[in-house]
């Protein structure tokens with residue numbers, strides 16, 4: 001007979017967890033930040049190169065729009081896919097900035113940050129055993145989500161010899177009849193690489209030839225040091241098979257507002273919006289009104305941020321190249337340097353550890369972004385020039401011993 005006594009919880013939590021919980025990964029940056037904060041709590045000084053968010057404040061006119069929206073009653077549920085005024089502003093932005101004429105406001109899904117677009121795309125498309133090709137090194141959440149849903153992650157290595165742009169011939173060699181989805185990310189986290197027009201043409205041809213769906217992560221689209229941003233979405237045949245992911249976190253220094261979006265093919269609209277209804281209901285309404293102000297208002301906040309990142313990039317790249325055993329090519333986009341540290345004799349993990357505990361500098365091991373990231377470190381230069389100078393001096397000291 002079953003007892004009515006309260007029962008002790010099993011010592012093995014795995015007993016309660018779904019198998020897929022074990023497969024979920026995380027982002028190394030959050031773990032390194034946690035360690036850095038522990039050291040700081042013990043009185044140690046740490047310079048932060050690990051965090052992937054602009055250190056700038058959101059521009060005042062955007063904050064004002066958010067506050068006004070709160071005062072004007074934007075405190076209720078809204079449409080699951082986003083407020084019409086924001087979806088219209090996003091469609092205009094996609095057409096203005098990358099000539100995506102098929103960007104119909106109806107097929108734009110606004111989400112709390114851009115991450116849910118990744119999550120929903122993979123949930124909506126990937127069956128157990130389906131193959132997904134993703135960049136290695138790459139944003140760790142891609143692999144984590146693929147594993148979570150029981151898909152098979154197929155990494156495409158990005159090599160320093162090719163400026164960390166994927167090689168289309170190698171891409172094609174990885175396609176099998178089970179390949180469903182290809183994830184590309186340009187400008188790229190963690191390497192700062194940018195796919196050029198020819199790369200995008202060739203990738204689009206491969207996607208068409210093999211009937212692949214492409215998730216194009218364009219979250220750093222406005223963070224380019226030369227040239228203009230191009231999207232695979234405008235290549236022939238890509239209108240029905242591309243999901244464009246972008247958002248406000250990086251461009252408008254709005255990480256904490258949680259605002260992102262996806263442009264999806266019409267056939268994916270319903271499954272994606274149902275995922276939104278099932279998980280979030282909708283994105284915060286006042287945040288969305290701040291997003292309208294960001295897109296439609298003056299853009300000098302973006303220009304000024306990029307000008308500052310350009311100055312920092314020069315300092316970081318020059319200083320890294322002056323360190324023994326370190327080689328760093330200038331990133332073309334985003335705000336990350338990805339130096340080759342193989343000449344130091346350390347593994348990425350060992351060097352990142354040494355820099356943190358001996359030098360007081362928090363960096364990320366390239367291997368935290370995939371196997372092909374071994375031999376590299378990621379440094380985010382979302383930090384003031386003075387802090388960057390100090391952190392780089394500390395790094396040099398550790399490496400010169």
Ligand SMILES: Cc1ncc(COP(=O)(O)O)c(C=O)c1O
Nearest residue numbers: 113114115139189219247249260
């Ligand atoms: C490549 C890439 N995609 C997506 C995201 C998610 O951005 P959000 O903060 O808008 O969810 C990030 C954030 O670090 C990123 O680096």
